Structure formats: C-alpha cells, structure tokens
Amino acid sequence: xxxxxxxxxxxxxxxxxxxxxxxxxxxxxxxxxxxxxxxxxxxxxxxxxxxxxxxxxxxxxxxxxxxxxxxxxxxxxxxxxxxxxxxxxxxxxxxxxxxxxxxxxxxxxxxxxxxxxxxxxxxxxxxxxxxxxxxxxxxxxxxxxxxxxxxxxxxxxxxxxxxxxxxxxxxxxxxxxxxxxxxxxxxxxxxxxxxxxxxxxxxxxxxxxxxxxxxxxxxxxxxxxxxxxxxxxxxxxxxxxxxxxxxxxxxxxxxxxxxxxxxxxxxxxxxxxxxxxxxxxxxxxxxxxxxxxxxxxxxxxxxxxxxx
Numbered sequence: 263x264x265x266x267x268x269x270x271x272x273x274x275x276x277x278x279x280x281x282x283x284x285x286x287x288x289x290x291x292x293x294x295x296x297x298x299x300x301x302x303x304x305x306x307x308x309x310x311x312x313x314x315x316x317x318x319x320x321x322x323x324x325x326x327x328x329x330x331x332x333x334x335x336x337x338x339x340x341x342x343x344x345x346x347x348x349x350x351x352x353x354x355x356x357x358x359x360x361x362x363x364x365x366x367x368x369x370x371x372x373x374x375x376x377x378x379x380x381x382x383x384x385x386x387x388x389x390x391x392x393x394x395x396x397x398x399x400x401x402x403x404x405x406x407x408x409x410x411x412x413x414x415x416x417x418x419x420x421x422x423x424x425x426x427x428x429x430x431x432x433x434x435x436x437x438x439x440x441x442x443x444x445x446x447x448x449x450x451x452x453x454x455x456x457x458x459x460x461x462x463x464x465x466x467x468x469x470x471x472x473x474x475x476x477x478x479x480x481x482x483x484x485x486x487x488x489x490x491x492x493x494x495x496x497x498x499x500x501x502x503x504x505x506x507x508x509x510x511x512x513x514x515x516x517x518x519x520x521x522x523x524x525x526x527x528x529x530x531x532x533x534x535x536x537x538x539x540x541x542x543x544x545x546x547x548x549x550x551x552x553x554x555x556x557x558x559x560x561x562x563x564x565x566x567x568x569x570x
Contacts, residue, residue: 351467404558
C-alpha cells in the first residue's frame with residue numbers, strides 16, 4: 263500500500279476550466295479598447311452603447327435557449343437582472359464611453375483595471391468573503407504596478423482641462439461594474455443560470471440605454487458607416503455575448519476579487535495591441551508597472567479561494 267501523500271491540486275489558474283476562459287476573456291476585452299475608439303465619433307455615446315446591446319441581447323437569449331437553460335428567473339431573479347442591467351450594461355458602459363471623451367483610452371483602461379479594489383471590498387462587505395493575507399499582498403503589488411502605468415499614460419498623453427470630470431466618469435464606471443459583479447454572485451444569482459440572468463439583464467440594460475440616449479441626445483442616430491457597425495457587432499458578440507457568461511462564471515468560481523484580476527491582464531494585452539497597431543512606445547516606467555501588475559496577479563491568484 264503506497265504511503266505517498268496525494269499530489270496537491272493545482273491552484274485555480276492552472277485548471278483548464280478556469281485558465282482557458284480567463285485568457286479568452288482577457289484577450290477579447292483587451293482588444294475592445296481599440297475598437298471603442300471608433301465608436302464615439304459616428305454616433306452619440308448613448309446610442310452607440312444602445313446599438314451594442316440591441317445586437318447582444320437577442321444573441322444572449324439565443325445562447326440561453328441553445329444551452330437549454332430556463333429563462334424563468336422568478337421575481338427575485340428578475341429584480342437582480344434589472345439591477346445588473348442598470349449597473350453593468352447601462353451605467354458602466356455609458357460612463358466608460360463618456361470617460362474616453364475626456365481621458366485617453368489608456369488611462370481609462372488602467373483605472374478600470376483597479377476594479378480589483380472595490381470588487382474585493384464589496385465582496386467582503388456584501389458577501390462576507392474573507393480577504394487572505396496572500397491576496398492582500400498580491401493586490402498591493404498589482405496596485406503599485408497599475409499606479410506606474412497610470413503615471414506613464416499621464417506623461418505620454420498630456421490631458422486637457424476636463425481631467426477631473428473624466429476621472430469621475432471612469433470611477434463611476436468602475437463602481438457600477440464592481441457592484442454588479444458582486445451582486446450577481448449573491449445567493450439569488452448563484453441559483454440562476456448565468457446566461458439566463460445575462461439575457462434578461464441585457465434586455466433591461468438596452469431599455470435603460472435607449473431611454474437615457476433619447477433624453478441626453480435626442481432621437482435615435484443610425485450611422486451609415488459599415489466600419490462602425492462591424493465594430494459594434496464585434497463589441498456586442500465577442501465583447502459581450504462570448505465573454506460575460508465566462509466572466510460571471512469566473513466570479514462564482516474564484517470570488518469577485520480574484521476574478522477582477524482579469525482586468526490586470528486586459529490592460530497588458532491592450533498595451534500590446536496598441537504597440538502593434540498604434541505605435542505605442544514602452545518606457546522603463548511602463549515596463550516596470552506591467553511587470554509588477556503581473557507579479558501581483560500571480561501572488562493573488564495563488565491565494566486560496568475566499569469563502570463566505
């Protein structure tokens with residue numbers, strides 16, 4: 263009879279069921295920052311966000327039906343879906359698109375990457391998830407790296423006089439996303455299929471987006487530019503329908519804090535894409551910042567999963 267101790271299971275990020283969707287989400291969302299740049303000129307922000315989810319919503323319902331997931335959420339589930347739609351698919355995206363009118367996309371991306379801070383705090387307060395020492399150390403390292411990236415972006419792209427407004431909009435986008443991320447993982451959300459919750463949430467979010475766009479920008483604006491619609495379709499299908507079910511599942515598997523580290527990888531991927539297509543120039547400050555952010559990712563994700 264063997265006396266050898268069983269090999270310890272691999273930590274979360276090495277499990278294919280987590281590593282593969284984690285990387286897919288990061289790769290797709292890392293590319294969306296480049297695509298969003300072309301969305302703010304052809305139509306008002308509110309209508310660009312609306313058209314994105316007009317395309318994404320029926321596609322998400324189709325995914326739920328193809329996966330044979332029940333679309334019946336019950337009263338509590340519908341309330342949660344409306345809350346997610348209002349915060350994630352309306353508030354978050356409207357604030358992000360508008361923040362890019364006053365800040366460079368790089369700075370907005372780095373600020374959204376700090377999502378790990380409110381995600382962790384809200385998960386602690388609202389879901390009772392414990393913050394481990396290793397996770398706290400990893401987060402501190404990652405935040406230091408993101409701070410250096412933010413400083414680099416500010417130096418490379420001098421900003422105009424509306425910086426405080428842009429920072430406020432980016433922070434509001436981050437808070438909307440964080441509250442939505444955490445609340446969909448509550449007891450009600452855990453009992454619902456992610457794709458079904460997302461389908462209804464996108465439907466409610468589309469209605470909120472259209473109402474907000476009409477109030478702020480007037481009647482619908484439908485651009486004739488084919489490139490605009492190609493970008494919108496990519497953001498809707500790849501950037502929303504493909505990624506959100508994976509990301510919300512990651513939140514339920516890893517906890518809201520560790521799942522939000524996906525945003526750290528997104529920033530590095532966005533910078534690499536910008537290097538290839540936009541001539542982004544790396545500095546020593548940016549390289550150190552990216553290295554620290556990734557080191558923090560490794561340390562934090564090796565922490566045990568937070569429990570409620």
